[in-house]
Amino acid sequence: MSLADIKSRIAQAEAAVDRIGQTHLIAVSKIQPNERVEAVLNDGHRSFGENRVQEAAGKWPAFRETYSGIELHLLGPLQTNKARQAMELFDVIHTLDRPKLAGKVATLKDELGKCPDLFIQINTGEEPQKAGIPPGEADAFINHCKELGLPIIGLMCIPPVDEEAALHFALLAKIAARNGLDNLSMGMSADFEKAITFGATHIRVGSAIFGERVYEDA
Numbered sequence: 246m247s248l249a250d251i252k253s254r255i256a257q258a259e260a261a262v263d264r265i266g267q268t269h270l271i272a273v274s275k276i277q278p279n280e281r282v283e284a285v286l287n288d289g290h291r292s293f294g295e296n297r298v299q300e301a302a303g304k305w306p307a308f309r310e311t312y313s314g315i316e317l318h319l320l321g322p323l324q325t326n327k328a329r330q331a332m333e334l335f336d337v338i339h340t341l342d343r344p345k346l347a348g349k350v351a352t353l354k355d356e357l358g359k360c361p362d363l364f365i366q367i368n369t370g371e372e373p374q375k376a377g378i379p380p381g382e383a384d385a386f387i388n389h390c391k392e393l394g395l396p397i398i399g400l401m402c403i404p405p406v407d408e409e410a411a412l413h414f415a416l417l418a419k420i421a422a423r424n425g426l427d428n429l430s431m432g433m434s435a436d437f438e439k440a441i442t443f444g445a446t447h448i449r450v451g452s453a454i455f456g457e458r459v460y461e462d463a
């Protein structure tokens with residue numbers, strides 16, 4: 246599906262809830278070959294998402310030399326020992342998910358004199374294998390991050406694969422609203438229209454733009 250097709254689907258979903266132009270499309274380029282990423286860059290798109298610091302560091306500095314205005318989003322779990330590199334490379338981090346990382350980012354913010362915009366990841370499905378703050382601890386963690394002086398702009402979630410995503414989108418929106426946070430990072434290729442209906446401001450769309458990811462075995 247082309248970028249233009251995705252944009253028209255976004256516009257339709259926005260129009261249905263009277264939120265035209267309110268959604269930020271992040272093209273998730275992890276694993277994708279450089280030719281596919283270049284095609285989307287040449288179409289004029291500038292906002293991209295990656296899951297791994299290492300992979301992003303290997304490909305985006307070169308793209309940034311050729312294309313101006315690139316905005317890079319980190320969407321995968323962040324190890325504390327990669328926080329510095331991530332804060333230097335990314336414009337937005339969507340996966341602030343534990344107190345230890347919050348403390349590290351706060352220290353580095355002072356050291357570097359800058360900090361990416363931050364989303365707090367909420368584990369809305371309370372899945373043991375998934376990262377994120379449990380919904381019951383969200384308010385306290387959000388306050389803790391604000392006290393640390395971190396630039397928290399919103400909340401992010403990845404709903405469980407086997408559950409109705411709408412319930413999770415609605416829960417995330419509710420937690421954000423009661424904490425005065427304006428941005429919601431939710432919705433992927435399979436459900437971005439539904440996410441827009443529930444107030445997504447940032448949707449993360451990979452395979453629907455680039456095609457299926459081909460994981461080569463080592």
Ligand SMILES: *Cc1c(COP(=O)(O)O)cnc(C)c1O
Pocket residue numbers: 273275296320321403433434435449450451452453
């Ligand atoms: C890979 C990934 C996406 C994009 O998934 P698609 O189904 O390809 O759209 C979005 N968000 C996160 C956190 C991801 O890891």
